[in-house]
Amino acid sequence: MNIYIQIHPKDNVLVALKDLPAGQTIDFNGDSFNLLNNVPAKHKFTITDIAEGGSITMYGVLVGKATAEIPKGGIITTRNLVHDANAFHDQDAAFQWQAPDITRWSGKHFMGYHRKDGQVGTRNYWLVIPMVFCENRNVNVIKTAFEKGLGFAPEEVYNNQVLELVDLYKGGNIEGIKTYRPQAVQNNQHKSSVFPNIDGIKFLVHEGGCGGTRQDAQALCNLLAGYIHHPNVAGATVLSLGCQHAQVSLLQQALNKLNPANDKPLLIYEQQHAPSEFDMLSKAIRETFLALIDANKQERQPAPLSKIVLGLECxxxxxxxxxxxxxxxxxxxxxxxxxxxxxxxxxxxxxxxxxxxxxxxxxxxxxxxxxxxxxxxxxxxxxxxxxxxxxxxxxxxxxxxxxxxxxxxxxxxxxxxxxxxxxxxxxxxxxxxxxxxxxxxxxxxxxxxxxxxxxxxxxxxxxxxxxxxxxxxxxxxxxxxxxxxxxxxxxxxxxxxxxxxxxxxxxxxxxxxxxxxxxxxxxxxxxxxxxxxxxxxxxxxxxxxxxx
Incomplete structure (x- = not known):
């Protein structure tokens, strides 16, 4: 295993791939020098003397400016380096790309849920969404009812641990509580025996919808519309209070832009227009259950890999x-x-x-x-x-x-x-x-x-x-x-x-x-x-x- 790496030929620092002690000899590009500091794995050290105000380059680009002189073999830290970056401007020239060889995946597919608008899902979920934080409690009421009733609820591992601790306490076994070590339980994907083609019901509680700017309310409606329109979603149940900035009409407008056909089931309930909270929740549960019957009819079918939409996150x-x-x-x-x-x-x-x-x-x-x-x-x-x-x-x-x-x-x-x-x-x-x-x-x-x-x-x-x-x-x-x-x-x-x-x-x-x-x-x-x-x-x- 190498002990360091230069990421780009233009870089004037190397990255330690393991902990390196001060005095370690570094042989690089025909040059030999010793480290002046202990350099922990993942950190960087210079391959040339850097004057105060000098530039540090990594990945071939400017990444910082030295606030003090950094001798060759010195570690870079927050004490001797601050952020600096190159300015940017219009395109320099047309871009040419050499695509990788994809022969290995030619003709391959994945098994997904085909939606009417042409998108393909990797999962099949039903959503329950509040338009405003005031409805979070009601969403959680529906969550408890459906997860327990349909078998989607995770195993109550931690609840059981508390019950065991209660038993020890009631028995006067304080020392037993101090040494208590529960047995780890393997996590499993919980599929419903009632609706085997549905991966679950998901509940998107949030703290928005009112009290902020109208722009934030619109952005929230756009985001929720994106989730309802998403290929992994079969349909949605929406709970609204009625008076909030994030109006149901804004959500519907956002959905119309994404899919003018409006061919995905959407169940909407507004509490201020309902006879009672109990009536609204009971109706929402009943009608959602009926919608799940239809959602369960969808099955995985072969889909080309071109239908994958991959998020890249760190x-x-x-x-x-x-x-x-x-x-x-x-x-x-x-x-x-x-x-x-x-x-x-x-x-x-x-x-x-x-x-x-x-x-x-x-x-x-x-x-x-x-x-x-x-x-x-x-x-x-x-x-x-x-x-x-x-x-x-x-x-x-x-x-x-x-x-x-x-x-x-x-x-x-x-x-x-x-x-x-x-x-x-x-x-x-x-x-x-x-x-x-x-x-x-x-x-x-x-x-x-x-x-x-x-x-x-x-x-x-x-x-x-x-x-x-x-x-x-x-x-x-x-x-x-x-x-x-x-x-x-x-x-x-x-x-x-x-x-x-x-x-x-x-x-x-x-x-x-x-x-x-x-x-x-x-x-x-x-x-x-x-x-x-x-x-x-x-x-x-x-x-x-x-x-x-």
Whole structure:
């Protein structure tokens, strides 16, 4: 195994692939020097003297400016480096792409749910949605009733543990409580014996719908419309209070734009117009049950791989993210695009510093102009509240080697592979074109994943170097570890280990191909992700405005 890597020939730093002690001799490109500091795995050290104010280059782009002199062999840290990135402008030249070989997948398919509008789902869910937070309790009442009645509820493992602790307490066995160790239970996908073709009923509670700007209410309605229109959804039950900003009429208008045929069942209940809460909930449960009978008639059928819409996401990133997992799913993205499918790259604050590369990959000037406009507007909005993209890295990111936002961004952008950018979508816009799409979202893991699915992703690849349990209510989220230590330590939430790239036993291309095979199996319902088995149903709309 190599002990360091230079990511790009232009880089003036190397990345430690294992913990390296001060004094370690580094032989690189015919030069030999000693490390001046202990360099933990994932962190970077210089291969030349860097003067104060000098530039640090990684992934072939500017990622920071030295705030103090950094001698050759010195570690870069927050004490000697700050964020810096190149400016961006219009496209330099037309982009040429060399697509990967897809012969291996020629004629292959996945088993999916074909919808009337031509989309194909990887799961078959029914949704229950509140238009406003005031209805969250009522949604949870319906959730309890249906999950217990139909067998979708997860096993009450933790409830049983509390009951066992109660028994120990009642018996006066305090020492027994202190040493109590429950037996782990294997998580299983809970299918209903009543409706075997339905993967579950999902409940999208949220804290929006009123009290914010009208723009936020409209964005929420657009996002909810994207979830109802989604190919993994058979239909939806909607609960409204009646007086909120997020009116049912706004939701219906958003749905009409996505699907003018209105051929998906939608059940709407407004509490302020109902005789009583009991009457409304009883009616909603009865009519939803009748709708489930029809939804259960849908069965999986063969679908071309071009019907896969792949979300590309990362969270809890580390210094290996841009070396292993991110470029691996970037290759998977390229394969999907070459097969005629669609991929979505989001988290605009984590594209800071690589804008020009993406601009140059845009299919035409209309696409690149929209990207430039959204990026500049987003940065301006962040600066208006005393922040900026430079503040994006979290303490965990920094601790594990992502010292500046540009370092984080240059690695994060690798999730988008090398294919042309066919479209740029603002938040809640739905995908229209096959190929690589850029979607404006924040860097927040759950807000971004929620948005990718709301824009049509029927499966999501989620890379992590530190470990995060993020999932989604309606789309399978495949969790990929950037390193083997994490994959072993958090095996209960990790689906795929890309640490073999760091260890040198697999190439990025080999790993990307293995990931695609896993995507096909999970899309077909042959396998379920760890997030699905744990019922990790994270959903957070992005609130871009202020509370009023």
């Amino acid at each position: 969270g809890g990133s580390d210094g290996f993210s841009g070396i292993s997992a991110n470029p691996a799913i970037g290759h998977t993205s390229d394969l999907i695009v070459a097969l005629g499918g669609t991929t979505i790259l989001s988290e605009f604050p984590e594209l800071c510093g690589v804008e020009q590369e993406l601009i140059n990959r845009c299919e035409n000037s209309a696409v690149s102009d929209k990207f430039i406009q959204i990026m500049r507007a987003y940065e301006k909005q962040a600066m208006a509240v005393g922040s900026g993209f430079y503040m994006n890295p979290s303490p965990g990111n920094i601790k594990d080697g992502l010292i500046t936002d540009a370092i984080k961004s240059a690695g994060a952008a690798k999730k988008g592979g090398t294919s042309p950018v066919v479209d740029v979508l603002d938040y809640t816009e739905y995908v229209r074109k096959p190929g690589l799409n850029l979607l404006c979202t924040p860097g927040n893991d759950v807000e971004s994943t929620s948005a990718e699915v709301g824009s049509g992703a029927n499966i999501v690849l989620f890379t992590t170097g530190l470990g995060t349990p993020t999932g989604n209510p309606i789309a399978p989220v495949i969790k990929l570890a950037t390193n083997s230590v994490l994959a072993f330590k958090m095996s209960d939430i990790i689906d795929i280990n890309t640490g073999s790239i760091i260890e040198g036993s697999k190439t990025i291309e080999e790993m990307g191909e293995e990931i695609l095979d896993e995507v096909i199996d999970i899309a077909s319902g042959k396998k379920y992700t760890k997030a699905e088995l744990l019922h990790q149903d994270d959903f957070i709309p992005w609130k871009r405005g202020v509370s009023l």
